[in-house]
Amino acid sequence: MRSVAKSTSKVPTPKQLATRERFRLMQKWRSQFTGFFATTFKNHTHEHSVQNAAQAFDTGIVAGEYPAYYIYASKVVSNGALPGLPGLIMQHNTAK
Structure with missing residues (x-):
């Protein structure tokens, strides 16, 4: 198990x-x-x-350019022995 990183006074780069x-x-x-x-x-x-x-099944779920990232529409939400549901569309409502 890794430990928590030490604090640093360095300013993070844009890539970081x-x-x-x-x-x-x-x-x-x-x-x-x-x-x-x-x-x-x-x-x-x-x-x-x-x-x-x-x-492990969704290494590319984040798309877009910084700072306007978004979750890519194609997302694996299950993996197992049962067949998938063709044409399934899932939506997440962020309205409160």
Whole structure:
């Protein structure tokens, strides 16, 4: 297990900021579905944690250019022995 990185006084480069924002967006989106992924990726939890198993199938879910990143429409939300649902469209309503 890795430890928490030491604080630094260096100013992050634009590339570091872009990478951090991309990772933050991906984690924020995926964290909403942890329970769902625990079921849909349960065949892979002997190899990875639930979040890591979901990430392994969706390495390119964040699209766009910094700072206007967005979650790409094509997202794997399950992997297992059952066939998929052709034409399935999922939407996430962010209105509150």
